Amino acid sequence: MDLFGSEAAAPATTPAATPHSANLLRTPETASPPVRPGAPPWTPPVTITPAAPPTATPVRPSAPPPPELPPKRQLLVGQFVLEYTLRRSTRRSIGFMIDDDGLRVTAPKRVSITEIDNAIRTKQHWILSKLHERRERRAARLEKPPIEWVDGAQLPYLGGDITLRLLVGGRNRSTYNPATRELSMVLIPGATELLLKERVKAWMQQEAKLLFEQRLDLYAGRLGVRYHSFALSSAGTRWGSCTVERKIRLNWKLIHFSLPLIDYVVAHELSHLLEMNHSAQFWNTVGLIYPEYEEARNLLRKRAQELPVLFG
Structure with missing residues (x-):
């Protein structure tokens, strides 16, 4: 079973600044920063810049084309034309699912299109309200500014924020201090922002x-x-x-x-x-x-x- 909260599956019918700074590392103005236990000696700040484009593109075998998605069907529901994706399965009843792609209907193979359309009309108030909520949430997420991947950035973790600390070292490594709620990322000189993000995600x-x-x-x-x-x-x-x-x-x-x-x-x-x-x-x-x-x-x-x- 999939967990969508209360809006994801209905009963069966019948998650201003520029994106990043050129220098992701701390840059002290007049003095070296304090040395943390276990941290490498401070060195002059190193700018993390995007990796240079390759001079040649290696030849890779062509990947198989992605599987085609089922075509969307359309149904007039009141004053609205409702689009939905229909999938057939071995389940015994008609099920509805709402996600960012819209309405997805799963129905037994023996159920006719007319029966499916009637089931949608029966649930139209629930479906339309959940589609509206999903659109509002998606818009709200897109309006939020992205994280700036610089030293001191605040990252959500276990219901609170932790502070990202960027350091220069001879090899990449990660250390988290629960007492100070700081995640220290030691990066080699020339590391890219993409690498930093992948390290935090990992x-x-x-x-x-x-x-x-x-x-x-x-x-x-x-x-x-x-x-x-x-x-x-x-x-x-x-x-x-x-x-x-x-x-x-x-x-x-x-x-x-x-x-x-x-x-x-x-x-x-x-x-x-x-x-x-x-x-x-x-x-x-x-x-x-x-x-x-x-x-x-x-x-x-x-x-x-x-x-x-x-x-x-």
Whole structure:
């Protein structure tokens, strides 16, 4: 099952300044900065500039063309022409899903187009309201200024901000000090901003994997279930998913949020091991190990809208 919060899946029918400075490293004006324990000796600031373009382009085998997406269908709903993507599956009922690409309908192979259109009309108020909410959220995310990847930048981590510190050294390495909430990135001279962003993302993904595994084991024990495997995802709109093979995936970007919100998603996906749906019994199961799930679900939606643009 996919976790979209309350808006993602309906019951079955019938996450002013220029983008970056030329110099990403701290540049003291009159004195050397204080030396932190374990940090390399300070050296004169080095400008991190974009890598020079290659002089020649290596020849690579041509990649296979991407799979074609199902064509969108159109349906007149009231005064609106509603577009949706139809997918056929072995499921027993018609399901609806809203994401940044619009409405996606999954229906059994035996169900006719007329039945699908009628099901959409039955759910039209829910569908139109959720599409409107999704458009507003997307617009709000795009309006937020991106992070400036300079020394002292503030990055969202576990519900708060941590400070990015940039240092020059002989090799790339990362160090996090929880006492000062500083993430120190030691970069070789000439490192690019792209490399810095990839290094920060890799560190956050590593932290996410370790933390999520701990929380999964904790809540699985409370619920009395066992999952087959766990992996990180980078989905654009899904915070988590659970398959019938008991495989759980959690979006690494949850590491930006506070622990209670992470625990809600963990409890949500583990509950699908017992109830592969979003029925009343499913939410009762979630409530057994996470009673405040409704508050967490709403807060997760709000916090996701407040995130700055990091790696987009």
